[in-house]
Amino acid sequence: MFLAIRELKQSKLRYLLVALIILLVAFLVFMISGLAQGLSADNASAIQHLKGNYFVLDSDSGHRLNRSSVPGKVTDKLGKEGITAVEKLSVEMFSAKLGSKDKNVDIALFATNSDGYLVPEPAEGEPIHNKGTEILVDSSLKREGLQIGDTLKMGPEDTPFTVKGFVDGSRFSHTPVVYMDPEGFKKLEGTRAKTVSDQEPKVNTIIFQTEDSHIQALKQALSEYEIATQKDILKNLPSYSQEQASLNMMIGFLFVIAAFVLAVFFYVITLQKRNQFGVLKALGAKTSYLAANLLGQVMLVTSVCVILSIVITYGVKQILPEAMPFSLNPATVVIYSIILLAVSLAGSLLSLIQIAKVDPVEAIEGGE
Template sequence: MFALAIKEIRFFKLKYSLIGFILFLLASLVFIVSGLAGGLSLNNVAMLENSHANHFFLSEDAENRLDQSGYIVDDLLEALPREGGWEPFLIQNYRLDADSSETKLAVTMMPVDPNSFLYPGVIEGTDLSDSEAIEIVVDQSMKVDGVTIGDTLYEEDNDLSFEVIGFTEGQTYRHAPVAYLAETAFYSLELTPHTVANAIVIETEETVLQAAITGAFDEGVWVGKADVIDGVPGHSSEQMSLNMMIFFLIVIAVFVLAAFFYILTIQKLNQFGVLKALGASNQFLIGATLLQVLTLTTVSLILAIGFTYFITTILPEGMPFDFNSGLLVQYSVTMLAVSLIGALLSAIKIVKIDPQQAIGRVE
């Protein structure tokens, strides 16, 4: 059975190479579009996705939105001992000037304790220190704008200068890079009369600590990370649109593959009839067909995954792309299953084929 399937592929090299190439293109299209869509979606909430903060205490009427929640930091420090394991989650949007860019750079400024679970660390440069030095660690996506270690970024409204001392990765929020600043330095700037935190966060569920926070601020509610991510403005609708686009792309690929293998099998009915006349069973012929489809589709999908990975290495720096191997495997299994189902649709024709009709001996 297997020998017959492989011999036919070898004999009709051009035909099967073209079939494999079409499968490769379809799979590559699905994989690349899904990677771009996933990267765009992740770029909106990567900071939250990669954060070790898993439980958020938000204002009760905030509807899981960080930008609608607020607690005065001075009140937090007065009501709760800082060593208790909680951290203030504070984000502010700024537009910074850089010598390397003619336009203002949008960033999300996030003051953190450099020793806390909120600080992601650096992949290049120097880590933040707990001091009043106005130094920042920024997401590496800012390299696209020409930002380098040692550069000074200017905030015109408050006449502030931030020195870039390092780069981190996977830290973007609402499609803007996150800039981390030591909270000691941030509070010393006195940008507003009362610095307001968007939420109180903890890393792991701690009943006693959560009860203490709830008791200190009764108009609040504990929310999980997933709910906070869904509450990011525009994220749910953006993700829904991207998922719908991928869904229809897969549906189109599914119908093309199913129809393609069905037609391919129908074209070989005369050959099947001759083989039946020589004693081949229906089970043998259907099995050989499925083995051909399995071989072609598997090779094409493997090549498509490899090509997609190659694409990630040549994309412009800073372009969001999520090479999610688990998701690609799911899509591959789906396309493989559909290819086999498309081939199975012709099994009825194979079973019904009359050897005499196939070899032209109809009376």
Template sequence: MFLAWQEIKKNKLRFTLITGILMLVSYLVFFLSGLATGLASLNREAVDKWQASAIILTDESDKSLYQSSMSIEQLNDIKAKKTAVIGQLNAIASNDDDKQNISLFGINKEEFLMPNVTQGRAFEKANEVIADESLKDKGFKLGDTLSLSSSDQQLTIVGFTDHARFNAAPVLYANLATFHQVKFGEAADQKKDQINGIVVRDDSISKLTQNDELDSIEIESFIQSLPGYTEQKLTLNFMIYFLFGISSIIVAIFLYVLTVQKISMFGVMKAQGISSTYLSWSVVAQTFILAFIGTTLGFAFTLVSGAFLPAAVPVSFDLTLMMFYGLILMVVATAGAVFSVLTIVRIDPLKAIGG
């Protein structure tokens, strides 16, 4: 460790460049991890808010809440501790100045899907809705009257709730009567028993229903099946894993070049009795120091830049995950010293000093 640190202090510029590259790679890894977490939250916030164990959808819906359609009477076929019915549709909501894609949830106020109200009040009658707080950043406010692209009904925002986005769209919560009016219009009275799914809280989800027309889906499986969720997550994770490999290769190339330049010096040191093991550990320690400094700087710069990002950027930093990725970066970067170690072990002192 002493030899490694002394060489770093002596050749500041050379090792600063290596540290700078590691810092940039780690910064990109941390930022991508924040982006992956943020985009995942955009899709699943409202579902996580349910704190449910499963959701019941029709068998032919292919795990899609929007494609599922059932009768509220089928609630009698569900054997669970707690159940809550839900209707869902997608639309474009607009006030006088702004438009926004939204997801409308029709729920019963007395059931556990009822969200907490952070501003305003809960809906009390038809055509009143509780909206996700993200709509405030889009120009919507309490008391706004909303027109929907799929309906002649007009809704009024009476309250806001937090963390309520579904498939990246802010959620509007309304009672079932409002949902039916928006979805079915004049036929609402004939369709008033129609819902999209039943959300369940129960310790066991293996035998929630014996109805062959219904499918019991574990909540995490339901989230994974949301359109684009898995593909998006895999793409960003693949980029992160690819960066791990890049960092290892970059460090390996730099250290190998430096090692080759110092072959004669290593030869002299081996001729003086310094073991290959000591020299090898010195290179490994040197690599670890550089990786630690570069990763730490990348971590700090990520948090600083994250504090200045606009709300429109869907970044959410999971510190535990970031530290885990930082540890992996240090490990793979240190592993890049293997080629240099092999070179040191193979050095013949006599040939290295020209004997």
């Protein structure tokens, strides 16, 4: 590394320029990744955080919750060995009024047993006690001025429901989720379209937990319905896959750009130093030593740039508007940092080939 560091000190401006490019590329990778994860959470965090791993859906639903209608009595067929934590879920999009304010907000209503495992624990406030009049809401509604104890009015008759608590990370189709017990859901007009008779209410889906080994038998027992995984549901959410595919493609191109920039830069530098490499080889320097110094330069420059880009990204995150969906978890940062280092090393392969090809005699004669 002595030779690598000495050269970096001697050619500060040259390496500073390429470092700036790598820094900007890495910063863009982390920013776009944060936006991709933020949009993913804003569109589907309520589904991502559901503890059930399988969904019973209408066979014609195409794995879309809003298109599915399943009789509640299907739960009777799930009361078998190996099936645990069965819960029904109805999903409706509503426009609600914020208490006494003349302000409407769009919400996604999740109606499920308020004592069941599908309802998350409130981060603030209390769980639902009065099943007919109380709700839990996503904490993003705080930005609209909603507080614990306030009311949300829903339905054609502006039926009031009291906010008992806030839950974190519960968004669906870019709208905040409101959790309500089916007892309260019956008061709203949306339930009429989901009822064939008083004895056979319908829901959007039935969610349960089980081992993968039981699924084949369940599919045969419920042949008139579809059994989908959480991944199937997410993939078929409106715009979810399209948003993620577009942003992930941008990230992929940025990795390619990073590799290309480093490949061209170090290839040109290697050609310019061909005579120097020849002299060093003539003095006894091994190709492996010269290659190690080149890789050391690449690793050092890229590592410093990646670390700086991470610091800048988290700094920018602090000043972003609260309403902007941005989420960057440490695991993603580590993975993308490793990929950036890997593509940087891959980009230096052309330079390594040139170093290996340098002939001491030819290089010295060429420099005369």
